[in-house]
Amino acid sequence: MIVIENRPRRVEVTVYAEFTLADYQEFENAVNYVIQFEGQVDLFFDLREMADFTLDVAWEDIVFSRAHAKDFSRIAVLTESQWVAWSAWLSQIFVEAEMRVFDEEVEARAWLAEGEGEGLA
Template identity: 30%
Template sequence: MSALHGLTIEIDRDRNDFFMEIKAIGTLTHADYEKITPIIDEALEGVTVPIVNVYIDGTEFDGWQLQAAWDDLKIGLKHGKKFDKVALYGNQHWQEVMSKIGSWFVSGEVRYFDDPLEALAWLRG
């Protein structure tokens, strides 16, 4: 397990359209989600019908501690209907499998990419 871990997030908003860029590093913990969940909740609060596109850079992502996996699932259950497209840029087969499982929890489309430019082009297309 990598000692370095965490989530960084950048959110751009244009009326009801949101673009979230998330980078996951190392093995994520409950504490990582305690920092990021309120940011997501606050960004989407009060928006009746948000359209959210998400770019996730998972190239330095190793996985989750058990509690953090539950935290990730809770975000999907709470906000999943708001996600239009989720692009996961990664470099490991298990990440591609996880993107397929993630699609069960969001109403939009989830796709795995091994090229960041293809991922961004798909999100913007």
Template identity: 30%
Template sequence: MSEYHHGFSVSIERTGDERVLLSLYARGKLEHEDYETLVPMLESAIAGMDHPKVDVLFDMRDLTGWEIRAAWDDLKLGLKHGRQFNRVAMVGDKQWQEVAAKVGSWFIGGEAKIFDDRAQAVAWLEQNA
């Protein structure tokens, strides 16, 4: 019997005094516990910044969705820190991911865009760095 794998791989990189690059790779269905790990990491990275600018590279090609509580956690993250998100580049290849990207863009102050190709997503983020 195979095991079910899910969750985030997270990388956070601070550039200068105000920019943070948050790289996420999501696999399976995200759960509340995933956000209990991610949110404190992000908040720690932006702590002490007067006007943080967060760029996100979100690889969601292996994401199958969110449990209800995790979707609520995602919404709360957007409401609390949404104005700090500058650009969110999502990499995905499923129709529902495009819809999720569009809905997610309503809760951030910056731009959100979905890409089929990771290299294009990275290039788009670097245009604004």
């Protein structure tokens, strides 16, 4: 299950329990909407409550990331799991965004706030 919040030039996602393909597609729709109307977007992923994810989510993430390589400015991943941190680092290969992994929400939000206004034409 996911909860998505749209903010100006940012999509915030919190994942609970298993991250499924239906959840990921909901995320994609939210991001595509913001990109269409606002341009480049920041992402905030809170994965502290994520239990696991399905293999089709991992594949969809690769496909989506490659298709939107230039559409993200900053990506903050909030997690306490080393495995999730490693997989986030690996997915950075497919996007040109600045990506960081955090274990403290305050630090993640502060870092995203520092980048607000970057990439605006």
